[in-house]
Amino acid sequence: MGTKFTLIGSGLAGGLLAAYIGRRGYEVDLYERRADPRAGNFVGGRSINLAVSTRGIHALQQLGIAEEVLQHAIPMPGRMIHDKSGGLHFAPYDRDPKNYINSIGRAALNTTVIEAALRYPNVRVLFNHLCIDVDLDSATAHFSRRSESKGGTPSPPLPGYGAADAATDQRVVSSADAIIGVDGAFSAVRQSMHGKLDGFVYDESYLAHGYKELTIPPGPGGTWRMEKEALHIWPRKSFMMIALPNPDGSFTCTLFWEFAGPRSFETTKTNDDVRRFFDEEFPDAVPLMPTLLEDFWENPTGSLVTIRCAPWSYKDKVALLGDAAHAVVPFYGQGMNAAFEDCIVLDECLAEFADDRERAFTEYFVRRKENTDALADLAVHNFIEMRDKTASKTFRAKKKLDHLLEGLLPGLYLPLYTMVTFTRMPYATAAKRARLQDRIVYTSLAFLLLLAAIAVIYLVVG
Numbered sequence: 001m002g003t004k005f006t007l008i009g010s011g012l013a014g015g016l017l018a019a020y021i022g023r024r025g026y027e028v029d030l031y032e033r034r035a036d037p038r039a040g041n042f043v044g045g046r047s048i049n050l051a052v053s054t055r056g057i058h059a060l061q062q063l064g065i066a067e068e069v070l071q072h073a074i075p076m077p078g079r080m081i082h083d084k085s086g087g088l089h090f091a092p093y094d095r096d097p098k099n100y101i102n103s104i105g106r107a108a109l110n111t112t113v114i115e116a117a118l119r120y121p122n123v124r125v126l127f128n129h130l131c132i133d134v135d136l137d138s139a140t141a142h143f144s145r146r147s148e149s150k151g152g153t154p155s156p157p158l159p160g161y162g163a164a165d166a167a168t169d170q171r172v173v174s175s176a177d178a179i180i181g182v183d184g185a186f187s188a189v190r191q192s193m194h195g196k197l198d199g200f201v202y203d204e205s206y207l208a209h210g211y212k213e214l215t216i217p218p219g220p221g222g223t224w225r226m227e228k229e230a231l232h233i234w235p236r237k238s239f240m241m242i243a244l245p246n247p248d249g250s251f252t253c254t255l256f257w258e259f260a261g262p263r264s265f266e267t268t269k270t271n272d273d274v275r276r277f278f279d280e281e282f283p284d285a286v287p288l289m290p291t292l293l294e295d296f297w298e299n300p301t302g303s304l305v306t307i308r309c310a311p312w313s314y315k316d317k318v319a320l321l322g323d324a325a326h327a328v329v330p331f332y333g334q335g336m337n338a339a340f341e342d343c344i345v346l347d348e349c350l351a352e353f354a355d356d357r358e359r360a361f362t363e364y365f366v367r368r369k370e371n372t373d374a375l376a377d378l379a380v381h382n383f384i385e386m387r388d389k390t391a392s393k394t395f396r397a398k399k400k401l402d403h404l405l406e407g408l409l410p411g412l413y414l415p416l417y418t419m420v421t422f423t424r425m426p427y428a429t430a431a432k433r434a435r436l437q438d439r440i441v442y443t444s445l446a447f448l449l450l451l452a453a454i455a456v457i458y459l460v461v462g
């Protein structure tokens with residue numbers, strides 16, 4: 001039997017990675033704690049739609065599934081800013097109208113990547129398996145197996161484990177040549193590394209804001225009750241609400257708001273509190289949100305975390321990928337796109353160092369770490385831009401100047417948002433280049449202002 005990988009977590013990146021590794025001909029067992037999303041029992045816990053852009057699309061294209069995914073996507077060529085008086089301002093994301101981000105359903109995407117993985121006969125997916133521990137040296141994973149889950153399909157018996165064994169104690173052990181933890185921000189695989197490896201560096205930082213999903217249902221006949229092709233933003237300085245369109249005519253809104261403080265999730269205790277807050281802050285959205293109160297009380301309040309750790313691998317036995325290695329806050333719409341990019345880089349490293357998996361894992365970490373660290377900073381910074389600056393005229397003028405310079409200096413000047421979202425330039429390079437461009441532009445502007453001032457003085461005095 002050839003090399004076998006155990007992948008833990010079949011979220012967005014887990015399914016895609018299983019397809020990539022399966023394509024290389026390795027044996028892959030992909031374990032997921034939840035029930036099979038293909039049985040229609042998708043339990044999110046995360047945004048139900050999200051934006052996919054160039055990097056993510058490229059990763060899907062390599063497996064020939066981009067069209068399948070994008071057929072249900074809704075293009076969003078710009079931001080629609082809602083001010084407090086109900087005024088609307090549209091700001092395109094890019095100079096080129098062909099550059100847009102795409103709103104896609106998380107469940108549909110998850111199903112597509114799992115199905116893509118299962119096209120390879122050497123890939124198996126096992127649902128209802130919660131990883132509880134990993135033995136790093138032997139690449140052995142321990143699972144608690146739920147034989148049934150609400151509305152879910154019971155998993156088939158594991159290879160090498162009779163149904164009777166599994167049914168009696170519900171504990172499953174799986175050994176492989178290597179384990180990859182693709183089990184999200186609260187990764188059990190990473191926890192095992194953290195607990196067992198000397199020198200493992202771990203840092204988590206939570207925003208003071210949480211998020212809550214709310215709904216704008218479809219209009220009559222499945223129509224959209226706001227502009228369909230835009231990412232809607234209600235920027236309110238210290239907090240904001242956004243909305244992304246869904247194919248059924250609805251919008252998924254996400255409120256990003258302080259957990260604590262005079263006006264916050266914590267102090268909002270009654271229906272009147274909720275109504276008052278929304279009437280004051282989002283008056284144009286309220287009439288479109290008939291289930292506001294139910295949504296507000298029933299939907300959980302999620303937290304927003306940045307996770308950095310190092311290293312991402314242990315010998316040739318264990319590696320981390322996606323949010324498990326580098327969770328970022330969602331304000332650049334890049335977490336999944338970056339996780340998909342990880343899949344490409346890991347796949348390339350496994351090909352390049354086919355006889356030395358430890359080197360492949362290390363090389364993958366070296367190629368990605370600087371970039372995901374840069375993305376983490378960009379994402380936090382973009383929260384301030386979205387919730388505060390998008391409302392201002394200066395922001396809109398800066399975006400116009402960006403697009404003007406891009407047109408005047410083709411290939412030389414690229415706005416940061418364009419580099420991050422519409423190219424595959426490494427995130428760290430994009431961040432550095434943007435800083436340099438800003439320095440040149442501001443220095444030139446200062447110089448021009450100085451020249452203008454000298455000219456005025458010369459005309460007046462002389």
Ligand SMILES: Cc1cc2nc3c(=O)[nH]c(=O)nc-3n(C[C@H](O)[C@H](O)[C@H](O)COP(=O)(O)OP(=O)(O)OC[C@H]3O[C@@H](n4cnc5c(N)ncnc54)[C@H](O)[C@@H]3O)c2cc1C
Pocket residue numbers: 008009010011012013014031032033034046047049050051052129130131132182183184185186187188211254302321322323324330332333334335336337338339
């Ligand atoms: C509100 C919000 C909005 C976002 N919007 C965007 C966006 O627009 N664009 C974008 O690119 N990114 C976005 N993201 C980020 C994106 O959701 C993540 O980066 C992406 O889901 C990471 O994929 P992943 O596979 O690494 O982790 P996940 O998608 O979280 O998948 C992890 C999987 O592992 C499973 N699992 C966890 N623990 C275990 C265990 N112990 N045993 C077995 N299985 C386990 C989970 O059930 C899950 O299926 C957003 C995130 C949030 C919170």
